[in-house]
Amino acid sequence: MEMYSQAAWLIPLFPLAAFLVLTALGRSFRRAGVFIGSIGSLAAFALSLLIVIDRLGANAVDYNYAFDWIRIGDYTLRIGFEVTNLTAMMLVVVTLVSFLVNVYSAGYMKNDERITVFYGYVALFTFSMLGLVLSDNLLSLYIFWELVGVCSFLLVGFWYSKPKARAAAKKAFIVTRIGDAGLLIGILLLFWYMPNHALDFTTIQSVFDGQTGAITTGITTLIALLIFLGAVGKSGQFPLHVWLPDAMEGPTPISALIHAATMVAAGVFLIARTYDIFQDSAAAMETVAYVGGFTAIFAATVALAQNDIKRILAYSTVSQLGYMMMALGLHSLTGGIFHLFTHAFFKALLFLGAGSIIHAVHTQNINEMGGLGSKMRVTAWTFAIGALALSGIPPFSGFWSKDMILTAALETNPLLFVVGLAGAFCTALYMSRLFFLVFMGKPKSAAAGAHESPATMTFPLIVLAVLAIIAGFVETPWNGWFGSWLSGEPEDAHGSGVVIIASIAVGLLGIYLGWLVYGKGSVSRTVIAERLPWLVKLLERSYYVDELYAAVIVKPLKAIGAALSVFDEYVVGGVVRVAGAATSSVGRLSARLQNGQVQTYSLAAVIGFVIIVVAIVGRRFLP
Amino acid sequence: MLPSYLTMAAILFCIGLYGALVKRNAVVVLLSVELMLNAVNLNLVAFSKYGVVPSLTGQIFSLFTITVAAAEAAIGVAILIALFRLRGTVNVDEFDKMRR
Numbered sequence: 001m002e003m004y005s006q007a008a009w010l011i012p013l014f015p016l017a018a019f020l021v022l023t024a025l026g027r028s029f030r031r032a033g034v035f036i037g038s039i040g041s042l043a044a045f046a047l048s049l050l051i052v053i054d055r056l057g058a059n060a061v062d063y064n065y066a067f068d069w070i071r072i073g074d075y076t077l078r079i080g081f082e083v084t085n086l087t088a089m090m091l092v093v094v095t096l097v098s099f100l101v102n103v104y105s106a107g108y109m110k111n112d113e114r115i116t117v118f119y120g121y122v123a124l125f126t127f128s129m130l131g132l133v134l135s136d137n138l139l140s141l142y143i144f145w146e147l148v149g150v151c152s153f154l155l156v157g158f159w160y161s162k163p164k165a166r167a168a169a170k171k172a173f174i175v176t177r178i179g180d181a182g183l184l185i186g187i188l189l190l191f192w193y194m195p196n197h198a199l200d201f202t203t204i205q206s207v208f209d210g211q212t213g214a215i216t217t218g219i220t221t222l223i224a225l226l227i228f229l230g231a232v233g234k235s236g237q238f239p240l241h242v243w244l245p246d247a248m249e250g251p252t253p254i255s256a257l258i259h260a261a262t263m264v265a266a267g268v269f270l271i272a273r274t275y276d277i278f279q280d281s282a283a284a285m286e287t288v289a290y291v292g293g294f295t296a297i298f299a300a301t302v303a304l305a306q307n308d309i310k311r312i313l314a315y316s317t318v319s320q321l322g323y324m325m326m327a328l329g330l331h332s333l334t335g336g337i338f339h340l341f342t343h344a345f346f347k348a349l350l351f352l353g354a355g356s357i358i359h360a361v362h363t364q365n366i367n368e369m370g371g372l373g374s375k376m377r378v379t380a381w382t383f384a385i386g387a388l389a390l391s392g393i394p395p396f397s398g399f400w401s402k403d404m405i406l407t408a409a410l411e412t413n414p415l416l417f418v419v420g421l422a423g424a425f426c427t428a429l430y431m432s433r434l435f436f437l438v439f440m441g442k443p444k445s446a447a448a449g450a451h452e453s454p455a456t457m458t459f460p461l462i463v464l465a466v467l468a469i470i471a472g473f474v475e476t477p478w479n480g481w482f483g484s485w486l487s488g489e490p491e492d493a494h495g496s497g498v499v500i501i502a503s504i505a506v507g508l509l510g511i512y513l514g515w516l517v518y519g520k521g522s523v524s525r526t527v528i529a530e531r532l533p534w535l536v537k538l539l540e541r542s543y544y545v546d547e548l549y550a551a552v553i554v555k556p557l558k559a560i561g562a563a564l565s566v567f568d569e570y571v572v573g574g575v576v577r578v579a580g581a582a583t584s585s586v587g588r589l590s591a592r593l594q595n596g597q598v599q600t601y602s603l604a605a606v607i608g609f610v611i612i613v614v615a616i617v618g619r620r621f622l623p
Numbered sequence: 624m625l626p627s628y629l630t631m632a633a634i635l636f637c638i639g640l641y642g643a644l645v646k647r648n649a650v651v652v653l654l655s656v657e658l659m660l661n662a663v664n665l666n667l668v669a670f671s672k673y674g675v676v677p678s679l680t681g682q683i684f685s686l687f688t689i690t691v692a693a694a695e696a697a698i699g700v701a702i703l704i705a706l707f708r709l710r711g712t713v714n715v716d717e718f719d720k721m722r723r
Contacts, residue, residue: 596722599652599715603644 004054005063005083007047011091012130014043015098019123022116033116037123038102044130045095052088056485060085064136064202075197082136082201085486086337090133090269093344094262098126100460101257104352107456108253108359118158122257125151129262133269137200138187141270145183145234148263149176155258156250168249175243179233183270186226190277193219201273208276217281224277224284227270228291235267236318237325238295242546244318248310252355255310260317260351261344268324268340275333289329293409293416295322298543300426304433305539308364309354312434315542316390317347319423323405326416332408334475334483339405341482342397342471346389349464353383356457357438360450366434371443375450378458380439382465387435389468391428392507397472399503404475407499421506428510436518628669636662649706649713653699660692 018040022033054060066080102122109115128151132144157169191197193215194207207215215223231237236244247259258264271278271288278284299319306312320343327335356379361369373380389396392403402424409417443450452458475482477500517523529536541547593604635658642655664685671681707713 594722596719597716598718598721599644606640606644 004047004051005088006065008051008063008083008091008134009065009081011044011047011095012127012134014040014047015123015126015130019120019127022120022123025116027114027116030115033119034102034106037119038099038106040123041095041099041102041126044126045092045099048088048091048095051083052092055083055085055088062202064200066136066200077139078137078200079140080136080200081134083134086269086272087133089337089341089486091130093341094126094129094133097257097261097344097348098122098129100348100463101253101352104256104355104457104460105251105253107454108355109251112251114158118155118251121151121154121158122254125155125258125263129266132266136202137198138190138204138274139199141273142183142187145230145266145270146180148258148266149173149180149234152176152247152258152263155254156247158250158254162249165249168243168246172243172247175240176233179230179240182226182228182233183230186223186230189219189223189226193223204274205276208280220277221281221283224274224281225287227274227277228284228288231267231270231325232291233267234270235264235321235325236295237267237291237322238298239545241295241299241318242549245311245314245542248308248314252310252351252358255314256348256351256355259314260347264317264321265324265340265344268321268328268336271325271328272333272337275328278328279331285329285331287329289326289413289416292322292325292327292329293419295319296326296423297419297426298322300423300430302539302542303430304426305536306430306542307367307540309357309366309369309434309438310351310364312366312430313347313350313354316350316427316430319427320347320390323402323420323423326420327405327408330405330408330412330416332405334486335401335404335408337486338475338482339398339401341474342389342401342468345464345471346386346396346398346468349382349386349461349468350390352457352461352464353379353386356453356461357383357450359453359457366437368444369438370441371439372450373439375443376439376452378452378461382458382461383439384435385465385468387431389472391431391511392424392503393428393511394504395469395472397468397470399507400472400476403477403499403503406503407477407496410496410499421502424503425506425510428507429514432511432514433518436514440519625669625673628665628673632662632665632669635659635665647714647716649703649715649718652715653696653703656699657692657696660688664688 018036021036025032025036062082062084064080064082066078068076069079070077102119105115105118105122109118112118125148128144128147132141132148135141135144153169153173156172157165159165160169187199190204191199194203196203198204198207208220233240244259244264248255250259278288296319299315299322303312303315303319306315320339324336324339324343327333327339356376357369357372358364360376360379361372363369385396389398392399394400402420406417406420406424409420473479477496517525538544593600639655639658639660639662642658643652646652646655667681667685667688671678671685674681703713706718710717
């Protein structure tokens with residue numbers, strides 16, 4: 001019955017083949033690039049969809065295939081792939097968003113000289129992400145984890161002639177590397193302590209699930225926290241979130257694919273995949289919950305004061321990822337994954353919509369836009385749907401998933417419930433601010449000549465908008481289908497009237513306030529800026545985290561680097577230069593000896609002979 | 624007795640060596656080489672008389688050396704004459720063909 005699951009290894013190969021073909025073809029076949037990239041991801045999506053449909057029935061068995069990869073002494077390293085309901089869902093999300101982004105880029109990147117390179121990178125990324133999802137052990141997951149990081153680097157720095165893009169690409173790579181180092185250490189620790197050094201998820205699950213006591217609580221907490229560090233880096237959680245807003249220097253379809261829907265969700269996916277380790281350690285779970293909750297409210301407040309449309313969405317992504325982490329930390333695996341699922345659609349929608357706007361007005365500053373609603377109807381309507389879903393307004397998908405997270409918070413941790421509600425209010429406020437400033441009001445300078453984007457760009461918007469509406473219905477307070485499908489155990493559909501009313505109330509309140517200030521204009525926009533200028537400044541500069549890192553970490557490191565380079569120049573280089581000078585002067589001396597005079601040669605021979613005689617005779621007189 | 628012979632031979636050898644290394648005139652260099660050979664002959668004879676195991680071999684050996692040295696001197700002078708004809712000088716400083 002799982003005949004499609006057995007063929008799951010084929011899914012990553014489609015984009016890989018597309019990548020190889022595109023790389024081989026070079027830059028000449030521009031249309032072919034679009035075609036091959038889209039076909040590759042469409043084929044992957046079709047197969048993923050078949051797998052999910054195949055597994056929709058109850059009691060779908062996890063399919064795992066592994067083979068011996070490396071044999072070292074007694075130890076055998078096996079790699080392979082595994083299809084569970086969680087990975088099947090991720091497969092569909094990744095391939096669908098990837099396909100839509102491929103289609104969208106045909107319009108967005110149309111005039112770019114390196115469009116085939118772009119499609120090649122996207123295909124490589126899709127391959128890596130699918131490999132990450134399908135991995136059945138932590139080692140191959142780590143390999144693909146790094147590979148998506150490389151693709152992110154390549155695509156953020158795609159327009160490498162811009163210095164800011166170069167800096168952002170480097171920042172993204174280096175900051176996530178901090179988290180990756182933690183993940184690697186975590187994997188090594190796990191390898192060391194696991195029975196038989198097994199690293200595959202099935203064994204990890206049975207070891208930690210059975211409470212066998214094979215690994216002590218302290219070590220479990222340490223491993224869990226190190227794995228979480230990897231997730232913090234990849235998923236842009238505080239304090240390693242700084243790279244994600246800067247990564248918006250990349251092309252907008254990339255922001256939608258990598259930095260909203262798929263790669264940044266890899267951290268959440270990783271924790272879900274190793275959830276048994278986390279569940280064994282209460283301390284680790286609490287850390288995950290608090291870091292997530294803090295990130296959620298922190299990034300949401302920053303988003304309130306940003307003026308760059310993509311940076312607002314980036315901070316929003318950081319905030320929503322915080323919600324997912326919080327849900328995982330609050331023992332609600334379903335809530336976290338469910339929010340990942342819905343967020344992937346509506347955030348990709350919002351980013352692609354933002355791309356459509358940028359494509360039309362050639363600016364990213366929302367203060368220079370305005371009145372776009374009548375000129376770009378499709379973009380405006382789909383963007384509104386995405387914004388409502390993000391703000392948590394029923395019946396859009398974001399409401400159901402956020403509701404589930406808030407319910408979990410209310411049950412276990414009231415503090416985080418309040419934080420979550422406050423974050424939801426900020427979310428609704430900044431989204432309404434964004435929407436009213438961009439689409440309503442009078443057209444400003446940049447919006448004058450705007451017109452709707454081509455069909456290749458609006459089609460993905462419509463598809464994602466439909467999904468942003470309906471995706472939430474798989475799990476509602478009265479229907480726990482998604483949770484029971486995901487975890488295999490019937491989860492009681494816990495709906496709480498308080499949560500629903502509260503979350504709708506803060507959402508509507510946020511939108512209403514946004515409308516008052518930015519739509520109707522009955523409240524002056526500068527009312528807060530006049531009273532509390534420092535607060536606005538603080539939020540605009542995103543709490544000066546970048547400046548803090550620059551002062552505390554970057555500057556000292558650069559100073560150490562400068563000191564070391566001086567040391568290298570004068571001490572190491574000095575020794576090298578002295579050695580070189582000594583050798584060449586000896587050479588010059590001995591070259592002067594080669595003057596063709598037999599007498600000089602004989603003299604040298606005599607001197608050598610005398611030295612030998614003195615040495616031999618002299619030894620007798622030594623003690 | 625032996626040490627005085629050996630000292631004499633060493634002095635002779637050193638004078639020969641000095642001449643061979645320092646003198647400019649090729650003829651003098653050749654003479655100095657002969658001097659060193661004779662210092663060796665003196666050693667051979669001295670050891671054959673006063674050595675740990677005195678025997679006639681040393682003296683016969685020195686006779687051989689004298690013979691060979693005569694032949695060597697003849698060849699050396701022949702080469703010198705050929706060189707003089709070629710270069711018009713017997714100054715060894717100017718014989719630096721090995722350098723090029």
